[in-house]
Amino acid sequence: MRPLLLTVGSRGDVQPYLALARGLLAAGHRPLLAAPRGFAALAAAHGVEFAPLNDEMLALQDTVRGQGVRAAITAARAVKPMLRRLLDDQATLTACQADVIVYHPKSLGGPSIAEKLGVPAFAGLLLPLYLPTSAFPSPILPLRPPRALNRASWGVSAAVEAPYRGTVRDWRAEALGLRPGSRAVAGLVKAGGVLHAWSPHLLPAPADWPAYARPTGFWTMPVSGDWAPPARLARFLEDGEPPVYVGFGSSYSGAPETLTATVLEAVRLTGRRAVLATGWGALRAGSEPDGVLVIEEAPHDWLLPRVAVAVHHGGIGTVAAALHAGAPQVVRPFLGDQPFWAERLHRLGVAPAPVTGRLTAVRLAAAIEAATDLTSAARALAAHVRAEDGVTAAVARISRAS
Structure with a gap:
């Protein structure tokens, strides 16, 4: 089988x-994995055939982060030409003669490539996006509506795609020779073309979803057992009690110096050691007080099993890694689906209530202390999550469809 x-x-x-x-x-x-060209080396390291895609939008996102409204508006004007170049790269993938396609909805071109090739397609979703339910509102809705509006809230996914429909319509006709109109992702998902890639122990399928929508389990990489930590990180971990991990990825768009100062003061108030990951700039490297180590990044599957608490933004990738590690979590959500996962972790008893509103050192310190009391629950849930094999379940489903 030749999956794309x-x-x-x-x-x-x-x-x-x-x-x-x-x-x-x-x-x-x-x-064949088609992804932004910057991930070519990562794919090669795992022996996976790779097709590079335009990554201008990713670079633009890095450039304007934290630069204010004017920079964001200027960047928005450049998005459509960049999107067209990304879609044109995707059009070349029709030459690979795939038997089945699994696409991230952000790609926008996946359903059209499948239509051109006449092959089955699955939306590989890392969070619920397109199947309405009355059990909970759309995770990407910025506000929590009354329960009676839960099902209606799922229309927000289609609204997010609206600004790009004209570009996709023109590309379909000009690059692929397809009719201008196309089926929306929501329609393909409703017809069964979906793989939900999260743990059912984190979020089980609601009762009003069809059987094909049951989550497969997380799609996780093997533990980075062969990864060699920098000597300073290895020494730090060996020299004392398991530290608190703090990392907010790329989510924070405010002043990283202010956020870093707040985190350092919270750590001081707890009297605990900490590892701070600057990631894509949410936190800023600077002086390291006693008991604090600042790093750029480390594989979560290697580091999080070695920490006492994981403090993060609530992105599903970090949520999955912390669940797998059995680390209690403190979530300071910023945007998108992060509040949804933060609340879900709290309901499961592996995280205190999400730290929302104004972030202060006192509030963050209190949340860290509360999280330490949830260690047993986090480890118990981790045993269930580690017993799942989401990749094998997804492979079986893909194999049956081709």
């Missing part, structure tokens, strides 16, 4: 698809 896996975005959007590609490869198939 198509994804765009940051590492959190790419790594689950790489995990799926590895699973397909192990099952004897010949997957």
Whole structure:
């Protein structure tokens, strides 16, 4: 079987698809992973065939982060030409003669590539996006509506895609020779073309979803057992009690110096050691008080099993890694689906209430202390999550469809 896996975005959007590609490869198939060109080396390291896609939008996102409204408006004007170049790269993928396509909705071109090739397609969703339910509102809705409006709230996913429909329509006709109109992703998902890539122990399928929508489990990479930590990180971990991990990825758009100062004061108030990951700039490297180590990044699957508490933004990739590690979590959500996962973790008893509103050192310190009392619950849930094999479940489903 020749599966085409198509994804765009940051590492959190790419790594689950790489995990799926590895699973397909192990099952004897010949997957092709198409993703932003910056991930070519990562794919090569795992022996996965790779097709590079335009990554200008990812670079633009990094450039304007934290630069204010004017920079964001200026950047928005450049998005459509960049999107067209990304879609044109995707059009070349029709030459790979795929038997089945698994696409991230951010790619926008996945359903059209499948239509051109006449092959089955699955939306590989890392969070619920397109199947309405009355059990909970759309995770990307910025406000929590009354329960009676839960099902109606799922229309927000289609609204998010609206600004790009004209570009996609023109590309379909000009690059693929297809009719201008196309089926919306929501329609394809409703017809059964979906793989929900999260743990049912984190979020089970609601009762009003069809059987095909049951989550497969997380698509996770093998533990980075061969990863060698920098000497200073290894020494720090060996020199005392497990530290608190703090990392907010790329979510924070305010002043990183202020956020860093707040985090350092919160850590001081707890009297605990800490590892701060600057990531994409949410936190800022600077002086390291006693008991604090600042790093750029480290594989979550390696680091989080070695910490006492994981403090983060609530992105699903970090949520999955912390659940798998059995680390209690403190979530300071900023945007998108992060509040949804933060509240879900709290309901499961592996995180205190989300730290929302104004972030202060006192509030963050209190949340860290509250999280330490949830260690047993986090470890118990981790045993269930680690017993799942989401990649194998997804490979089986893909194999049946081709």
